[in-house]
Amino acid sequence: MFEKLESAIMVLGEKLNNNKILMVLRDSFMLAFxxxxxxxxxxxxxxxxxxGKLIGEAxxxxxxxxxxxxxTATxxxxxxxVTLGIGYYLCKELGGEPIYxxxxxxxxxxxxxxxxxxxxDTGNMLSSVLAIDRLGAKGMFIGMFAAFAAAYIYSTIVNKNWTIKMPPTVPPAVSKSxxxxxxxxxTLTIFLLLRAVFALTPWxxxxxxxxxxxxxxxxNLGKGIVPTLIAIFAIQILWFFGLHGQIIVNSVMDPIWNTLTLENFNAFSAGQELTNVVTxxxxxxFTVSLGGTGMTLVVVFSMLAFMKSKQLKEVGKLAAPAAIFNVNEPVIFGLPIVLNPMIVIPWVLAxxxxxxxxxxxxxxxxxxxxxxxSVPWTVPVLLSxxxxxxxxxxxxxxxxxMAIVFVVWLPFLKALDKRNYQEEQDLDKSQGEELKEEAK
Incomplete structure (x- = not known):
């Protein structure tokens, strides 16, 4: 049963991880980083x-x-x-000059x-302007849809060779234009027609x-606690089977989370009340910045401070410098957490x-x-x-x-430490007996 579950999750994870649309979306958001x-x-x-108290209100x-x-400009x-990034990276994948x-x-x-x-406060409309909110949070989804559709149509036309061919002597910049x-x-004619069609609708x-x-x-759905916990659960399970849960889940959820972030940002900039907990x-x-995926910073220091086995202490020493900056692959693969049934409960639950x-x-x-x-995920805990x-x-x-993570993890770490310590003692005893035999 465990093998069947592992196989199903691996197949799903690989498909999501290698999906071109999700990869383009991820890279496009990183363009703005x-x-x-x-x-x-x-x-x-x-x-x-x-x-204000230090330098004065004025x-x-x-x-x-x-x-x-x-x-405002960022x-x-x-x-x-995001639209520029989608157009660039999707055309790079499908064909066509990415910058165009x-x-x-x-x-x-x-x-x-x-x-x-x-x-x-007037009820009137000002024409020939672009509202900032439509270039930010309010326009995020239509921007993604438009960019994906435009890049796909543009690449399809290019791949059909419906292009003007210039002689080789023409400079490359002119030829590409x-x-x-x-x-x-x-492509743009299609979108101009779409604009005219929507003008006739109630919207x-x-x-x-x-x-x-x-x-x-x-x-509204994505900012609730239940979808958030489902996302956390999926991230932890995917990592347990050796797949990069953050990349896979974030590729799907980032459009929602980033939109909620921009809503809070706009409210904060305007001095208004913030409305979104989940961003x-x-x-x-409040997840990754506590030592990486699974919030393992306190786990690393627990291994150093409270464990007896040499293995756990060595893993703690190796993992500590990176864990401070929320990089925890040394723990995931060194403890190990991947495919370790003794660890799966605290790994998911904490x-x-x-x-x-x-x-x-x-x-x-x-x-x-x-x-x-925006706070980079590598910023150490407390400061972040x-x-x-x-x-x-x-x-x-x-x-x-971190206190919660410590309480959840400690019994399982103790059990793992006890097993490892006993194995190390038995190994030392066995090696000692072998040395005595050789001495004789």
């Missing part, structure tokens, strides 16, 4: 706790005016980077975007249609309980929700909790989580 980190750093500086307001555009328009695939995908997204925005002309025009544009019918229901930062800061406690703490207001600021929530209570919550 350095930009959002820059915007997040500026936002953290501008909203550092008690900064100076703080000036500082926020100077640093504010950094987050975090608030993440959908732009990126620009066509972005323009296709713009063709479905309303060029008007409401004027606050002419080669992209027909595929780009045909009036594709953005509102996708947001109301698809994005809002999915994000990308929640899933990283992060689920710990994540449930973190969710409850934020849902009840004991700990602030994550602000949407503070940065993600802009509060010391985020760090305290991480300490509570």
């Amino acid at each position: 350095p930009l959002t980190i820059f915007g997040s750093i500026m936002l953290v500086i501008a909203n550092f706790p008690y900064l 100076n703080l307001a000036s500082l926020q005016n100077i640093l504010g555009p950094a987050s 975090m608030s328009v993440t959908t732009i980077f 695939g990126a620009t066509v995908s972005f323009v296709a997204f713009l063709l479905l975007t309303p060029f008007e925005a409401p004027i606050e 002419f080669s992209a002309l027909i595929p780009a025009c045909l 009036e544009n594709a953005h509102d249609f996708v947001y109301q019918i698809i994005q809002a229901p999915l994000t 990308k930062q929640f899933m990283e800061t 992060p689920m309980i710990s994540t449930g406690v973190a969710y409850a703490s934020m849902a009840t207001g004991l700990v602030p929700m994550t602000t949407g600021v 909790g503070f940065l993600a929530t802009n509060s010391i209570r985020g760090s305290i919550l991480q300490l509570v989580q």
Whole structure:
């Protein structure tokens, strides 16, 4: 039965891991990573706790005016980077010049975007503008759909050789531009027609249609505790069988988690109340940032401090430096955790309980929700909790989580340590007897 389960999970995991769509989506979100980190750093500086008391409210307001555009130009328009990334990476996979695939995908997204925005408190609309929220959280799903469709159509036309061929003497940049002309025009014509069709519907544009019918229901579902615990369970089980659970599950859930992150970010930037407990930062800061997948930092230090067997102490020594920065492959493969039935219960149970406690703490207001600021998953524990929530209570919550992991893991570590220690003692005794025999 165990072998059948292992086989089924391995097949499913491999299919998800090698799915081109999910790979493109993952790489596209990573394209925005350095930009959002820059915007997040500026936002953290501008909203550092008690900064107004240190430099004065007037100076703080000036500082926020100077640093504010950094987050607006990065975090608030993440959908732009995602559409560019999808077009680039999908055309790279399917055929066609990737840079033209990126620009066509972005323009296709713009063709479905309303060029008007409401004027606050008036009920009127301002024309010939792009609303920032449609380039960020609100436009995330329509941006992904448009980019995938445009890149696919563009690549298909290129692969059918419906292109203009230039003589070899023409400079490459000019030749590539002419080669992209027909595929780009045909692709964008389709999206222009789509814009006209949606204008005749009750939604009036594709953005509102996708947001109301698809994005809002999915994000509402994805931010609940039950789907979150299911995702944690899937990550742990996949890793138990040797598959990279984070990459596989995140490829599916990242669009939802990143959208929820942007909603919190926009609210935090505007000084409004945060609404989403589950975000990308929640899933990283209060799971991965406690020592890697499975929150194993406290497990590593427990092996060093409380275990007797040489094996566990050596694994602890080797794993500790990396675990501080939330890299825990030395534990996963050195303990080992992969396919180790003695470890599977705490491996799955501890992060689920710990994540449930973190969710409850934020849902009840004991700990602030994550602000949407991007905190790299390699940032050490306590510091990451503070940065993600802009509060010391985020760090305290991480300490509570580590205590939970310690309590869940300790009995199983003790049992494993006892077995290993006994085996080491028996081996030492056996080797001693062999040496005595040789001496005789």
